Amino acid sequence: MLVTGTFLDEISHDIPHQNWGEKEWDRDFSCMKTAGIDTVILIRCGHKRFITYPSQFLMKNEHCYNPPLDLVDLFLRLADKYDMAFYFGLYDSGVYWHNGECKRELELSKAVADEVWSKYGHHKSFKGWYLNCEISRGSVGMAHLYRDLGNFVKNISGNLPTLISPYIAGIKACPGNAATIAEHEKAWNMILSEIQGAVDIVAFQDGHCLYEELPDYLEINLNLAKKYGMKSWTNCESFDRDMPIHFLPIKWEKMKLKLDAAGKCGVDKAITFEFSHFMSPNSMYQSAHGLFDRYMEYRNELLNNK
Numbered sequence: 001m002l003v004t005g006t007f008l009d010e011i012s013h014d015i016p017h018q019n020w021g022e023k024e025w026d027r028d029f030s031c032m033k034t035a036g037i038d039t040v041i042l043i044r045c046g047h048k049r050f051i052t053y054p055s056q057f058l059m060k061n062e063h064c065y066n067p068p069l070d071l072v073d074l075f076l077r078l079a080d081k082y083d084m085a086f087y088f089g090l091y092d093s094g095v096y097w098h099n100g101e102c103k104r105e106l107e108l109s110k111a112v113a114d115e116v117w118s119k120y121g122h123h124k125s126f127k128g129w130y131l132n133c134e135i136s137r138g139s140v141g142m143a144h145l146y147r148d149l150g151n152f153v154k155n156i157s158g159n160l161p162t163l164i165s166p167y168i169a170g171i172k173a174c175p176g177n178a179a180t181i182a183e184h185e186k187a188w189n190m191i192l193s194e195i196q197g198a199v200d201i202v203a204f205q206d207g208h209c210l211y212e213e214l215p216d217y218l219e220i221n222l223n224l225a226k227k228y229g230m231k232s233w234t235n236c237e238s239f240d241r242d243m244p245i246h247f248l249p250i251k252w253e254k255m256k257l258k259l260d261a262a263g264k265c266g267v268d269k270a271i272t273f274e275f276s277h278f279m280s281p282n283s284m285y286q287s288a289h290g291l292f293d294r295y296m297e298y299r300n301e302l303l304n305n306k
Contacts, residue, residue, distance in 0.1 A: 001262040002259075002302060003035070003036070003037065003295070004269055005037060005038065005039030006039075006279075007040075007272070007275075008075060009273070009276075013047050015277055016284065025075070027282055028282050029081070029082050031275075031280055031282060032084075032275055033083075033084070039087070039271065040085070041130050044090070044092045044132045046091045048093065049063060051064045053072035053119075055115060056115070057112060072116070076125055079125035085125060087128040087129060088128070090112055092133060097145065102141035102142065105145060106145050113129070117156050127161070128162065128163060129157070129161070130164075131146055132165075133146075134167055137187045142191075143191050144194070147194060149198075150198030150199050161200040162198065163200070163233075165203045166188075166205070171208075172209065172241050188220075189224055192227070192230065193228065199230060200230055202224075202233070205235045206236055211257050215261045218262055232267045233270065234267045234270050234271070235272065236255065236271070239278045252294040252295070281293075
């Protein structure tokens, strides 16, 4: 299984900012292309008061800061240049949906989607939407938020596909309160039944369970996606959840275990969170340079054996 997509995390909510400008991002998109990446997903266009583009709506209504660089415009131009599909990640208030105020979160995201589609929808690379509120089980109101927001953005954009990337409530996410595999299947059978038609792609994060458990989760996720007419991607995390320091590039052996499991399962696509910090030869982390080299060796070996 090869990684053919990556998130773009420029708000840097819980990882350090690399302070890149256009030159640095252009160089990294070129590296992504070399590595076989054809899809880039903006994980969020804003979080709390920090935003990636000068949103008049968010600056007025959420008192967001005016960013020094329009990163949405930059990412779309680079995706155009390198012939990649760009998925736009919507705004995350960091407040409302966490407090059960899903209606308020929905209102904000709809307004942002309208603004963004009007401003950037002409780009050839604008190929989809990322519904970015991440859940693991049946959080109150979240299925309805996914459903209503997914239907809204599909309606305004000519039915462009929508993506979610939830996480497994495994032992690394919920120590002492982890869901069993059967509980995971039951919860997501219910959630996917409620969002059928509004969400096209489900890419579960793969880092919250034990490595030996992952094949079972991958199989369940794939079968549930097929049941409800969705594509099943895997979000192969390229950072290490086993380390006491959050977050550092993953050990290649661990990433290979996860990619091999996804390949055996037969998921539709592998994406990662995320190339630029944890896999890129341009990353601030020296160990990411080594991960890039090891991954490229793996990639070349797989391609040469086809």
